Amino acid sequence: MVEYLVVGAGPAGLQMGRFLHQAGRDYVIxxxxxxxxxxxxxxxxxxxxxxxxxxLFEGVPFARYSKRTFPGADDLVRYLEEFARPLNIRYNTPVTDVSRYGARHVILATGKKPYVPGIPGVGEAETYASASTDPTEYAGKRVLIIGRGHSAFETADNIATTARLTHTVGRAVQWIAKRGNEFVAMIDGTGELRYDKVIVCAGFRRDTSLDVPYAHVVTGDSIKAIRHAVRALHRTLEAEHHGVPWPHRKLRNRPDSLAATVASRAGQIPEGLADVVVPQGQHALLYDEMPTTERNGFVVTSTQITHYRKNELIAVERRLHRKPLERFFSQQLAVPCIA
Incomplete structure (x- = not known):
């Protein structure tokens, strides 16, 4: 029996564990x-x-482990090992049913698995997880790489100097067939193309095997997205279950002041989260990086600002620059522009 059960000790689980640890909550990863x-x-x-x-938040900067623009994955492993050290983690503990632990709150941070699309015949191909990383294995060969993301281009770059030819395609592949020592693929209806190897590098999908309706899920396409999503979830849990107010700061409730703040913040807001500005007399309260749900006040994402009043949509502005924002706030607050 535990208050918070966190499943997974990757970046999301470790970040949540650090927040729970510092808040003095009863938890286990x-x-x-x-x-x-x-x-x-x-x-x-x-x-x-x-x-x-x-x-991650509340730890030493990753730059202490590597200052390279594209650092090594082993540097990140060392960084996460250090980050995990003070946390309450039980290793070698696979979870098949979260209900058996009797936790009040379940947080799933189980990460992702390589994705294999449902292309007819794709089972004959190698995958990003299984294909050799030795470039000499592809010397003089024709290689089809299915995917258009990081894993596909990483693989293509690795074999480019040795392979006879490399085709990197996305959803245009209609089917694949193995004929003798060759692969035959139909790509975008242009006819049958022949390859010596086919590698599926279609990215990753979240592991949903433990999903239950009452569990909280934390995920993201990058560590930056993960750390911000986890912080938003932790702040939500603290407010809902422990009476800890969501962090906020005061702004002057004037079009010029609000426009300047929103313009500077908009480019920093992660996808899936929003800053919320709530006018209160002479001041406005800014709650940063909240889950994007309809609220009273101004909801600011990286692409637009919307004005809600009692959850009713009042207005939208998509030009997140100071002058358009100042005019927008002037109209919504019914006060003249300063400029």
Whole structure:
């Protein structure tokens, strides 16, 4: 019996564990593997990350481990091992049914698995997880790579100097067939093309095997997205179950002041979250990076600002620059522009 059960000791589970640990909550992280960061011990296959923004909140900066623009995956593993050290984690503990633990709150941070699309004949192909990373294995061969994301281009770059030819395609592949030592593929109805190897690099999908209606799910396409999503969930749990107010700051409730703040913040708001500005007399309260639900006040995402009054949509502005925003706030607050 525990208050918070976190499943998975990857970046999302570790970030949630750090927040719960610092808040003094009763929690445990269950991890199927013997160590944290299991995903990054295998992926990316060529051991180079696609971004240098890999720090989690409330820990030492990742830059202490690597200052390269595209750091090594093993550097991230070392970073997450250090981050995990003070946390309450039970390793070698696979979870098949979250209900048996009797937790008041369940948080699923189980990460992602390689995705294989439902293309006829795709079972004959190799996958990103199984294909060799030795470029000499592809010397003089014709290779079809299915996918248009990081894993596909990472694989294509690795074999480009040795392969006879490399085709990287997305959803245009209609079917694949193995004929003798060759693969035959129909791509976008242009006719049958022949290859020596086919590798499926279609990205990853979240593991949904443990999903239950009452569980909270934390995920993201990058560590930056993960850390912000986890912080938003933790703040929500603290407010709903422990009476801890959502962090906020005061702004002057004037069109010029609100426009300047929103214009500077809009480019920093992660996808799926929103800043919420609530006017209160001479001041306005800014609640940063909340879940994007309809609220009273101004809801600011990276692409637009919407004005709600008692959950009714009043107005939308998509030009997130100071002058258009100042005119927008002037109209919505019924006060003249300062400029």
């Amino acid at each position: 269950l991890e199927a593997g013997a160590e944290p960061a299991g995903f990054f011990r295998s992926f990316p296959r060529h051991r180079v990350l696609s971004t240098d923004d890999n720090s």
